[in-house]
Amino acid sequence: MKTYSISEAAKYLDLTAYTLRYYDKEGLIPFVERTESGTRRFKEKDLDALRMIECLKSTGMPIKEIKHFIDWCLEGDATLQQRYDMFLERKACVEAQLEEMKKTIEMIEHKCRYYQTALEAGTEDIHKGARLEFPEY
Amino acid sequence: MKTYSISEAAKYLDLTAYTLRYYDKEGLIPFVERTESGTRRFKEKDLDALRMIECLKSTGMPIKEIKHFIDWCLEGDATLQQRYDMFLERKACVEAQLEEMKKTIEMIEHKCRYYQTALEAGTEDIHKGARLEFPEY
DNA sequence: TCTTGACCTAGAGTTAACTGTAGGGTTTAG
DNA sequence: CTAAACCCTACAGTTAACTCTAGGTCAAGA
Numbered sequence: 001m002k003t004y005s006i007s008e009a010a011k012y013l014d015l016t017a018y019t020l021r022y023y024d025k026e027g028l029i030p031f032v033e034r035t036e037s038g039t040r041r042f043k044e045k046d047l048d049a050l051r052m053i054e055c056l057k058s059t060g061m062p063i064k065e066i067k068h069f070i071d072w073c074l075e076g077d078a079t080l081q082q083r084y085d086m087f088l089e090r091k092a093c094v095e096a097q098l099e100e101m102k103k104t105i106e107m108i109e110h111k112c113r114y115y116q117t118a119l120e121a122g123t124e125d126i127h128k129g130a131r132l133e134f135p136e137y
Numbered sequence: 138m139k140t141y142s143i144s145e146a147a148k149y150l151d152l153t154a155y156t157l158r159y160y161d162k163e164g165l166i167p168f169v170e171r172t173e174s175g176t177r178r179f180k181e182k183d184l185d186a187l188r189m190i191e192c193l194k195s196t197g198m199p200i201k202e203i204k205h206f207i208d209w210c211l212e213g214d215a216t217l218q219q220r221y222d223m224f225l226e227r228k229a230c231v232e233a234q235l236e237e238m239k240k241t242i243e244m245i246e247h248k249c250r251y252y253q254t255a256l257e258a259g260t261e262d263i264h265k266g267a268r269l270e271f272p273e274y
Numbered sequence: 275t276c277t278t279g280a281c282c283t284a285g286a287g288t289t290a291a292c293t294g295t296a297g298g299g300t301t302t303a304g
Numbered sequence: 305c306t307a308a309a310c311c312c313t314a315c316a317g318t319t320a321a322c323t324c325t326a327g328g329t330c331a332a333g334a
């Protein structure tokens with residue numbers, strides 16, 4: 001079975017070896033095995049688990065909470081409900097983020113139009129009617 | 138014209154007074170005026186600017202870069218192009234984030250289904266075929 | 275055999291973005 | 305008029321997530 005050194009694994013995951021060691025220290029990847037001399041060997045499965053960890057991280061989940069999830073995984077079927085609930089909560093959380101992001105895009109697009117018009121006019125004053133005001137921030 | 142104290146402003150923006158003072162110190166809100174005795178008075182316009190700042194922050198823009206934008210605003214029409222470019226870049230950045238988030242949701246939904254099935258079966262083994270393997274993380 | 279480069283741990287340092295404290299002034303309700 | 309509840313600054317402390325250094329081990333090529 002093909003395995004990867006820490007720096008190979010880091011390369012595939014777009015992380016650094018430092019970060020992987022840090023994750024290990026934090027208990028995020030207790031399943032990664034070592035050679036006799038103590039060198040970590042990452043299996044495909046480990047890379048998949050790390051992709052899941054990155055996925056959870058991208059939802060804004062802190063590393064300590066991800067560790068709880070990993071601990072539940074090690075505990076087996078007794079924690080299935082907790083894990084299911086966690087993913088349902090994550091789903092709700094990301095969906096809320098998605099809604100927020102749509103609003104953000106609207107605001108940014110408004111600004112793009114604002115500045116495009118201003119650039120065409122050569123001045124921001126175009127957005128001030130006849131009144132003298134401070135620029136929009 | 139109605140104005141707000143720092144703690145009122147914080148309440149409306151869902152921030153703390155500490156955070157607003159920190160933003161001020163970092164040069165994000167140089168336009169906020171003070172009373173004779175030095176107390177900050179936030180105008181509606183200032184709250185709008187802060188909403189824009191929060192919007193930029195939500196795109197992952199660091200405070201130092203937001204400050205550059207504020208500085209450009211103070212410099213006037215000479216910086217219109219920079220500001221336009223910045224918003225175009227922000228737009229591209231958030232759109233990329235949106236794509237990432239869609240992939241995240243897919244992964245999370247996969248896991249929700251995985252755990253729902255496992256819960257129904259009472260064991261994660263249902264996902265292992267007949268093989269004995271470690272659980273999915 | 276020797277050297278080079280990758281690996282290891284422990285622990286210190288960094289960075290961003292707050293968050294809180296100390297000490298002091300001001301405003302407002304009773 | 306006074307006490308509580310604000311406000312202010314300066315600066316120290318916190319937290320998360322790395323990031324790096326020092327000192328050492330190990331494995332492969334010249």
